[in-house]
Amino acid sequence: MTHLPKIELHLHLEGAAPPAFIRGLAKEKHVDISGIFDERGDYSYTDFWDFLRVYEAATSVLQTPEDYARLTAAVLAESAANDVIYCETFLSPDFCGGRDLGAWREYLHAIREAADRAEAQDGITLRGIVTPIRHFGPDKAREVALCAAETAGDWIVGFGIGGDEKAGKPKDFAWSFDMAREAGLRLTAHAGEWGGPESVRDALRDLRVERIGHGVRAIEDLALVDELAEAGVVLEVCPGSNIALGLYPDWRRHPIGQFHDRGVKVTVSTDDPPFFHTTMRNEYDRLSKAFDWDDGVFRAINATAAGAAFCDEATRARLQKRLEP
Template sequence: MERARDVRQLPKAHLHLHFTGSMRPATLLELADKYGIHLPEALRGGQPPKLRATDERGWFRFQRLYDAARSCLRAPEDIQRLVRETAEEDVRDGSRWLEIQVDPTSYAPRLGGLIPALEVILDAVDRASRDTGLPIRVLVAANRMKHPLDARTLARLAVRYRDRGVVGFGLSNDERRGFARDFDRAFAIAREGGLLAAPHGGELAGPASVRDCLDDLRAVRVGHGVRAAEDPRLLARLAASGVTCEVCPASNVALGVYDKPGDVPVRRLWEAGVPVALGADDPLLFGSRLAAQYELVREHHGFTDPELAELARQSLRASLAPEPVRTELLREVDAWLVPSRAEGGRDGRQEAEREHGATR
């Protein structure tokens, strides 16, 4: 029986990763000590905190922990460290293209204002990309918990910095709060400025929140989107339109959306023809990074190596990587499927090519 390939060697794009949530736990502790910040015990224990955000109290606790971690990012050098270490972790996991999501208003009070905060973040992204060789782009995300006028300000800012690496516009936080249509003008500003629409939906709220992302915000990608699996007609619509769901299996379980990894409907989305891009969401709080998501669907959903390769292809196709970059990375995914001489030589290579052809 052929040995399973190392998913860390599988070239892939990482399309769902939040800024503060990408931090290494050890870095959080060091920054907290540096600034004399008392962290909640759940962030100091060395293990991912126990979370269940399916009710308002649980989501508040999750948000409180996230805010506590964010409060430790106080200077440009902290931002630079976070982005560099995040890129290093992604490179180890086989990420060849990273799109990281950030709400710069959260960092503005400590970094001199909204525009300086975004410039600090983009400078850190440029430096980390040069240092690690990992291409990194930014999605600016508005917050559902804030006024829609704030989202419009962010959309205009995001468009202004399109030439500095901002490629998309998102909408994060609890999708059970407010209506997607309240943010339609912000997304229109972003879309008219050439940015991709990638709002969150279908995680804490049901299929209707995914439909709202499509109808009101004209989403090209949906952050999470897993609850679409509850509506066959919506699945068919996503498949027909080619809208990618950024699925974060470990996050879904950690937040209590599903009880166990096998319950996350990755296979249902896959079989319906919905493009899927696996993401880590907030590794700081959920305890696992990108490669672990591929391992999870392998272990709990029976994804074969050719199917994992196709998931990687779907992440690359949904990315904003330039076409020549995407084409080369897709070739490298094909190469990952080809066994070494010791694993089967020419016959094994032909078999891998047949398997690959069956997944297209």
């Protein structure tokens, strides 16, 4: 089952950068970021907030559209090697051109060209979800939303929000989400990871999203779990990420099994895979062992992901065909 074709809906492009790639780029640019790696050369952090610091330090060496093109190629090669056929990645104009629309278009062009090459070579399709960084504040998020609205279309298909969930409230970002919605973008939001169940309720009510990134803390409010199931809200669950960051002690005690049993639509993603020493194959393998899930369960999860993907209907139909046994 680890070799099944897979759909991934929750992947941060910079967070998927292999450490060796970032080290190589830092060396080329004569930037010293040695402090963010351990003795084995892996990313090193102590908790979620330190992870954000290390993430932003690693991202600091990605300085040009060409850097992002090379990053995209490296990330998609790894995803394709894990049998991923379709991926939605979070992209932030904060990192790609400092929220300047002209610069953002240049970065986007480079990323898309690299994605097109990967699709021709490995058959993996990539689409972008524009994502402001929550702890950068609502004003910068408005600038990001403008970049998103101006480039919405067949490739930029969604709008979300990432970063520190404890910074502000979802309603602080409602203007940005309204702008993205009016531009025709589909909506998701990180919630229910470091914020409790109320953060999921807030995102659904104040941002009117159709998917939730993570959402796992909803399990602490079973009435909310039932509401998610009834409303058909899709959770972009990243079990390996949650376990690596200490939200749950092990795979068996991760709530994805409970969500699945209670009829909530769950999907499986890696979030920032090299940071959490995981891959899509690893996620499937560990979930299979923890919950005794067979091919049938994973096929159903991928069917859910295909239905929840923000792509156009022609792309969705093509994915559904590739998912058939």
